[in-house]
Amino acid sequence: MGRKAVCLLSGGLDSCVTSFIAKDKRFDVYALSIQYGQLHTKELSCARTIADVLQAKKHVILDVDYTKIGGSSLLESSSDCITTHDLSDVGKEIPSTYVPARNTVFLSLALAYAEAIDADAIFLGVNAVDFSGYPDCRPDFIQAYQHMANLATKRGIQGNSILIKAPLLHLTKSEIIQQGVHLNVPFESTWSCYQGKEKACGCCDSCILRLKGFMDAKIDDPVAYDEYPSWYTHFKKK
Amino acid sequence: MGRKAVCLLSGGLDSCVTSFIAKDKRFDVYALSIQYGQLHTKELSCARTIADVLQAKKHVILDVDYTKIGGSSLLESSSDCITTHDLSDVGKEIPSTYVPARNTVFLSLALAYAEAIDADAIFLGVNAVDFSGYPDCRPDFIQAYQHMANLATKRGIQGNSILIKAPLLHLTKSEIIQQGVHLNVPFESTWSCYQGKEKACGCCDSCILRLKGFMDAKIDDPVAYDEYPSWYTHFKKK
Numbered sequence: 001m002g003r004k005a006v007c008l009l010s011g012g013l014d015s016c017v018t019s020f021i022a023k024d025k026r027f028d029v030y031a032l033s034i035q036y037g038q039l040h041t042k043e044l045s046c047a048r049t050i051a052d053v054l055q056a057k058k059h060v061i062l063d064v065d066y067t068k069i070g071g072s073s074l075l076e077s078s079s080d081c082i083t084t085h086d087l088s089d090v091g092k093e094i095p096s097t098y099v100p101a102r103n104t105v106f107l108s109l110a111l112a113y114a115e116a117i118d119a120d121a122i123f124l125g126v127n128a129v130d131f132s133g134y135p136d137c138r139p140d141f142i143q144a145y146q147h148m149a150n151l152a153t154k155r156g157i158q159g160n161s162i163l164i165k166a167p168l169l170h171l172t173k174s175e176i177i178q179q180g181v182h183l184n185v186p187f188e189s190t191w192s193c194y195q196g197k198e199k200a201c202g203c204c205d206s207c208i209l210r211l212k213g214f215m216d217a218k219i220d221d222p223v224a225y226d227e228y229p230s231w232y233t234h235f236k237k238k
Numbered sequence: 239m240g241r242k243a244v245c246l247l248s249g250g251l252d253s254c255v256t257s258f259i260a261k262d263k264r265f266d267v268y269a270l271s272i273q274y275g276q277l278h279t280k281e282l283s284c285a286r287t288i289a290d291v292l293q294a295k296k297h298v299i300l301d302v303d304y305t306k307i308g309g310s311s312l313l314e315s316s317s318d319c320i321t322t323h324d325l326s327d328v329g330k331e332i333p334s335t336y337v338p339a340r341n342t343v344f345l346s347l348a349l350a351y352a353e354a355i356d357a358d359a360i361f362l363g364v365n366a367v368d369f370s371g372y373p374d375c376r377p378d379f380i381q382a383y384q385h386m387a388n389l390a391t392k393r394g395i396q397g398n399s400i401l402i403k404a405p406l407l408h409l410t411k412s413e414i415i416q417q418g419v420h421l422n423v424p425f426e427s428t429w430s431c432y433q434g435k436e437k438a439c440g441c442c443d444s445c446i447l448r449l450k451g452f453m454d455a456k457i458d459d460p461v462a463y464d465e466y467p468s469w470y471t472h473f474k475k476k
Contacts, residue, residue: 060306068298069351100353101346104390108339108346113307115338136390144386151379152342 002028004119005165006110009033009059011046013190013210014125014168017176020183021167022123023054030117031059032110036099037067040196049189062109066099103136107145107164114162115153121163129172142166173213181219188222199224202232240266242357243403244348247271247297249284251428251448252363252406255414258421259405260361261292268355269297270348274337275305278434287427300347304337341374345383345402352400353391359401367410380404411451419457426460437462440470 005027007019023029031054033047044061051059103126110122126137135141146164150156168176180187192210193200200207202225211228214221215235228236243265245257261267269292271285282299289297341364348360364375373379384402388394406414418425430448431438438445440463449466452459453473466474 062303062306064302064347065300066350068300069347069354098392099350101350101387101390104386105343105346105350108343109302109307112304112337112339112343116307135392135395138389141386141389144382144389148342148379148382148386151376151382152339152374154336154373157373 002026003121004028004030004057004114004117005121005123006030006032006114006117006119007056007123008106008110008125009047009050009056010125011043011048011050011190012125012192012206013180013187013213014127014176016046016050016125016187016190017180017183017185018123018125018166018168019050019054019056020180020185022121022165024183027121027123029054029056030113030119031056032113033059033061034106034109035061035063036102036105037065038196042193042196043191046189046191050186053186053189060113064105064109069100098134101136103134103141104145107149111149111153111162115155118155119162121165123165123167125168126166127168127173127176128170139169142169172216173209174216177213177217177219181217190223192223197226199226201225202227202229240264241359242266242268242295242352242355243359243361244268244270244352244355244357245294245361246344246348246363247285247288247294248363249281249286249288249428250363250430250444251418251425251451252365252414254284254288254363254425254428255418255421255423256361256363256404256406257288257292257294258418258423260359260403262421265359265361267292267294268351268357269294270351271297271299272344272347273299273301274340274343275303276434280431280434281429284427284429288424291424291427298351302343302347307338336372339374341372341379342383345387349387349391349400353393356393357400359403361403361405363406364404365406365411365414366408377407380407410454411447412454415451415455415457419455428461430461435464437464439463440465440467 005022007022007029009015009019009031019029031051033044035044107124114122128138142164149164150161153162155162192206194204194206195201200223211221211232215232243260245260245267247253247257247269257267269289271282273282345362352360366376380402387402388399391400393400430444432442432444433439438461449459449470453470
């Protein structure tokens, strides 16, 4: 019987690459997606496709209704593009898209699932380089979470920790994309845009970071966009 | 404007006393109950009554479907009484009623709520004395959780921590009940039995611990039981 890993799979690019890394490390992948009141379900349908391609042993989708507790622009309906409109601002302060304690909540649900199925590891696609504005994306946080998890679980107190793995923690977006290319990640089935329209908006923070990553990696993003930033169009023309 | 506290309120005796302690300390109480797939909703309807008596500013009930991830006898239908049948066994090993990472998950949802409403504290009714079989009821766990929470939240990284308060941590059940008497806690509106019948069973671990606590505190439990252990009947006759 193989080692089991719970992989938090949002349907975004980072969690998809992370799950492929777990698979590449010979873990049996148990995918866990959280429906937390996002305004669209596009990411979630991408998560389903990715779990299929990955041949995950199981894919559990858990509902946690964050709209009852509130606190993020990602959960509030708006026709505007969710963006700072200036690439140099990204990462400087905690953005309005921050969902309160999201990684803590998601890791805790993953920990519960890992404990229930006796998994050896939890894989999480957090990244400290591009999203340093979120407090719960930093290495210190992951380390503190690991320590807490060791004390919180049956396995932990028996000295056989459930390991929290964040393989993208210190990678740039372009390095993450290069890893993904190496592992044959289906980028066309990942969704990063904060909006859930037919095409990605190309103007929200998440689209901007993604396109910049593809540009830096010198790879064309297979996802269709409504509009492209001028710098990306310039790159594509080359 | 008063200080806000998120109080995890299950409807059980401990979380009820804990919420009254928060109120007594002049916090505005924001009660949070988690419906996690328990086989009955009796506890939850008790939580609603307690939130009313407490004059909680708000009472949020969040659904988290633990049955999708499994791992506890509390979530599996059974006609048997969930018990070790021997009082001296309670606390010696991790019981089948342990729900994987429950306190971690509940605290994380409370942390998210606290961050969203800018609360100063989270109150949790864990107790290390009577339930030492659960890994996530120990002081070390609470301390590690606090450290992690400081790194996970906006307030934490600004040096203004959301404090995790577990005022019952070192109290015996009888001391908890005495505190409750002092604070006029409506014990008749609390529910501890693992089953959700009209009367409490009087034979599950939780009933046994509760009745022993009342006996030690020399107070009669106002809740109705289907049957009483002989030692309690003996106490009542005195």
